[in-house]
Amino acid sequence: MSDRLTLKDHFRESRLVNDRLIFSAILAGILFAIILARLAILQVVDHEHFKTLSHNNRVGIEPLPPQRGLIYDRNGVVLAENIPTFSLELTPEKVDSLDETLTSLVKLFNLSSEEVAEITKKIRQQRGFRQVVIRKNLTEKEVALFSVNQHSLTGVDVVARLIRHYPHGALFAHTIGYVGRLNERDQKSVDGREYKGTLQIGKTGVEKEYEKLLHGQVGYRQVETNVQGRVVRELTREPSHSGQELYLHLDINLQRVASEVLADYNGAIVALEVKTGGILAMVSKPDFNPNSFVSGISSKEYDLLRDSVDRPLFDRSIRGHYPPASTLKPFIALAGLERGVTRSESKTFCPGWYKLPGHEHRYRCWKTHGHGIVGLKQSLAQSCDVYFYDLANSLGIDQMHGFLDIFGFGRRTGVDVPSESRGLSPSREWKREAKNQVWYPGETLISGIGQGFNQTTPVQLAQATAMLAMRGVYMKPRVVKASRNHNADELTLVPIETGESLPVVNKKHWESVIDSMVEVTKGPRGTARALGKKLPFDVAGKTGTAQVFGIKQNQKYDVEMLEKKLQDHALFIGFAPADNPEFVVVVVAENGGSGSKVAAPMARKMIEQYFGLVASAL
């Protein structure tokens, strides 16, 4: 009976379990259907969405930075180039033992503990596949040292990069300027797209002014990256285009002479090609090595440059403010003639001082005992102050300012080097606005000899001198002559810009002023008579000695007694040949003491170089 019962139970049990099995199978089927539906949603309905996400996951865009355009002088000499530098870099994820590698690197390259601290900090901050720079600008010896020990330094590589290099160092430091690390402020001022992958940007000089041309056009490549962001392969490539090459008016030989003759004087020399306004030489002293800035100057070195009392970073040629002193006199003389205030034949008596009618104050001539009776020619040649006090008094400040304004005094020349200063040509309006004071007649006299409020920059003096040489035709001073596409054959000339010319009232007035300037370098009593000796052409010039330090009424100026810093600035302006001008030169030697003794000989050297006259043959 129990057997029968079991059998019956067994049958019942089978049915019971099988019912449940069928139920479970159906339930499992439903769950599988749900899963299949889910998969269909992901793979069919939302397919495009996920395809995009997958694409974005793996495809990255990498910039290919362009090569910066080279800069040449007028002879084709390279002034700014791109050279490969080698840096020692470490890829943390490729290194087996970081500690061991660092220890051997310290031994090989004498890394300081600060350097090691910096490196370990970077390693911690960055992702493992990103290189960490161990040392920049490796020497050949260091590269060799690495090669020999390479086997024990897995994960360490020497990486070559192109960086800007100025082969002539300090010679063009101010005019060409330098490139430096592209910082956040630069990022805001440029098209971020164009600067992807670019590390450097023009910071000063031509490098800054012509940044757009020099930079070039960035290229891109599409790459497939893996989850670590490492490039697996390249998909497409849009190559970059190198920046334009620049050809400058500057002549390296003339620039060298300018730098040599200025020697240890602080100051500036500017030389122009009269017919084009091209700047042949532009030197500011003291200078500095622009290469220091290229790959990041150390703060110690920078502080030294910044805090030096001589201010080597300051570009005196376009920013230095100097009283033009007697170099302004030719312009004042021309103003007097053209405005009909005086005539070429008029004479003035110089007793060594000048008094305004009704005033007791004596305005002194530099020659204590006076020049006696002098005309225009003698006054310019000997730089008589009294003649010009009288002339200035007759002209009045308004006419004087108006005339000098057309010559560009008190205005930026617009030279293609950034951060130019405007100088100062004083006027009644200026004094009212700046100082809230009325103009005093005495100030007119002081302005007439280029002292007082007058401030000019060397490039401004050069441009005005060129305008005088060109008999009133204005040319904008230019450093860059032409540009060329990387692989193009032809140069694109930078157009010569002329501006508002000075209306000539009487050509004779100009010739008489220029003749007087020739007298300066040629006449027996000319302040720069040494300059004109044994030259195949006439040089029109004018010396200037600018007071830095005021002398009281009855004091004497004693060179020996004065500290170097308080000595007068020595100036010279001139052009040659006087009758058919080609070349303008302006010299400013700070604390040089005397325009005729210090500045004029420098100008002579520049003229010799430009016209190819060898000094010994003369």
Next chain:
Amino acid sequence: MRYNSSGYKSTPERWSLTLALRAIHIDALLLFGLLVLLGVGLMILFSAGDQNISLVIRQLIRVGAAFLVLIILANIHPDRMRDLAYWIYALGLLLLIAVLVVGDEGKGAQRWLNLGIVRFQPSELMKIAVPLLVAAYIAERPLPPSLFRIAVCLIMILIPSLLISKQPDLGTSLLIAISGLIVIFLSGVSRRFIVGIILTATSALPVLWYVMHDYQKQRVLTFLNPESDPLGAGYHIIQSKIAIGSGGLFGRGWLEGTQSNLAFLPERSTDFIFSVIGEEFGLFGVGMMLLLYLSIAGRGLYIAGQAQSSFARLLAGSISLTFLVGVIVNVGMVTGLLPVVGVPLPLVSYGGTSMVTLLASFGILMSIHTHRRMMES
């Protein structure tokens, strides 16, 4: 070889192979399904494992070892297994406790027991021991079981589940509990009772939350909103969905999946291998995979239905259904339907012990099917 007009091998030879297999207690259909699945699995593993052939070879060796276990188990009579159920269970419990005391740690979890030559996960033994014991115990008396027996069964399930969740291995713990519960369900407990259990379980959820590890809680939170932590815990699910979704209808092709080959997809040779299938073979491919799983489980369920004792019926049913649950949980997990609980894709994911356990359980299925006393003979 002779072929008939329709291209099939002529009947006598096919049958002779089947009969030869039957002689060593191997079920030909189940074996065929398993071999197809394992073959496909190795192919996918090659792609998922950065085309590293040595990984595939290691997996192949495991498959070989697992088949040895399968054949051995297939040749043990189900009645012997039933007799040994208590001992196996006791051994499993002992090893579980040993793991908690002296086990090796791997990935922050203590699951492994180092036996010198092989490292062994005792929790895997429990995957077989629990349904085996519950089925043996519950089938001792007529079905449906009494309340007392159900209570005993629940305790039998609960102890190893809790021990394993302590390791912590939520996925395995869950699968073991489910395999035991399936036996209870199949044994015919009343529907009212089942509803009661579900309600109790639901009310126990807060308690479960309380005892869960932080990383487990994180997984649940991430499951609820994966985008909240795209680079942390949500990263797995997001990348997995991208992989599957970008596969489209027919996929990018074998070895062409960028999500997996460029390593965007984490755990791609283990828990997330299904995403690789989705990316490289598309909806068509994953559909075929699911069909293959259903076929194998279907054969298992058929074997359960044909079994000659309640014990065998319950055990075979539990093995087949647990196998399906593994697939559902894994695929649900990689498609973002379920939280990431760390359940591998059965027979495809890279890993040793689960491969052995799974094939062992199929060995049991074959044993059940091939040890039937043939009525007609």
